[in-house]
Amino acid sequence: MTTLVIAEHDNAQLKGATLNTIAAAVKIGGDVHVLVAGANARGVAEQAAAAAGVSKVLLADAPQLAEGLAENLAAQVLAVAPAYSHILFPATASGKNVAPRVAAKLDVAQVSDIISVESADTFQRPIYAGNAIATVQSGDAVKVITVRATGFDAVAATGGTAAIEEMAAVADSGLSSFVGREVAKSDRPELAGARVVVSGGRGLGSAENFKILDPLADKLGAALGASRAAVDAGYAPNDWQVGQTGKIVAPQLYVAVGISGAIQHLAGMKDSKVIVAINKDPEAPIFGVADYGLVGDLFQVVPELTSAL
């Protein structure tokens, strides 16, 4: 029984979610190998080789793998798939994009977004926006799985001494091509991995008002998040969205400001360790999940809180 973890990276840095995915692989048992597919990504392979619990790193390095196109990346995984009993991807935009493609080619089911490993063939995953937890068993020969990062504590990024083995890259499928990327620039921690998250909702009222959260986030060293209502209204960028259809976070501290707490939003943050809600409506559903609730006008409370820290 050997598990293959598909590394998430940007050709320079191994992304944190990979370490959580390796942790899930370790729980399954058996050897853990990591596949790094990219262009000029040897540095990433070295980082993967240093992760605790990894016994081998496969490196496929070629220009057609630079942008993680689903067609090429899936083909690269399929080239080594016969050697593995489990193939794990982080449940990120990239993992979700590629894992089902691999599963269908292998004619096996895919298990999405697992939050725990019960045994080598049984896993728990949330359904209905996290309102129910399903325990599912796979009878397929190969288990293709995406792993919810917040469900597993990351393995140590250093201390491992896995060997790096180069493998031939698959040819370009020619079906799709990369045009460009717009990366939202931010000096703050990455939302999905942040220790503290400060999120704003419709209650902020405008993109201008959203800036009221900046000093609070700075003081807490927090990432900024937003509800769908705030994103749809243009108060915050799309990739800040926390919820069923946005990012799933589970920080130590989640501060929800002007967020009512719709089911879809709760799905993305209710596994946070401590939840603080600031809302002027005492009946807002967010207070149902908040450890500490403060009923009040956020425009008064947020600056006050910032200066009190």
Add this chain to the structure above:
Amino acid sequence: MKVLVPVKRVVDYNVKVRVKSDQSDVDIANVKMSMNPFDEIAVEEATRLKEKGSIAEVIAVSCGVAQCQETLRTAMAIGADRGVLVQTDAELQPLAVAKLLKALVDKEQPQLVILGKQAIDDDANQTGQMLAALLDWPQATFASKVELGDGNVTVTREVDGGLETLTLKLPAIITTDLRLNEPRYVTLPNIMKAKKKPLDTVTPQDLGVDAAPRLKTLKVTEPAARKAGIKVADVAALVEKLKNEAKVI
């Protein structure tokens, strides 16, 4: 050219589902059902492409029980030209649906299939990618912008940390994200007109597809409940609690 739009009948997004006491599943008897929100966006996008004159026909497809006809009628009220129901009472998982859709694609020969990125019941986010794999077509998931070109389609995708743009050779698969468009409200005249549009029914057997589930659900449970929180009176009390009780700052 034709566009195929798969739509799924799901528990309405406003309903908070309950787990059955025997832990066999969630209880969806007598709850409101609707079209999956991402599929509405898919039907809207196909309809807009048709209105721009880029495509000739929009075919809505649904797989499941007889009541999925209602979902197909909604799709036709938004703008789909006709519907196909793959009728079965059996549980359908994403791989089975992808195989059923492949059989329909082989029959109908569309150049584009637009699906929702995920269904809000099983939250799988698999079917579009699986269909792309079975057909060996390119895929663009989580689309927030779609532009049809000559023999290709350019799609902007929502990815972690921003947006990326890809060009796919047609035929291709696209799955929709929330911000691709805002679906129109269906009007009463269009609902009436939709009743007259053709709706064919086939079965998985007709399509020669083995739709048996591959994953076995052992049980469905409630998520762990959070312990009840408290309301604090002011900012000072909040800071005190966070520092001394929760010890998170």
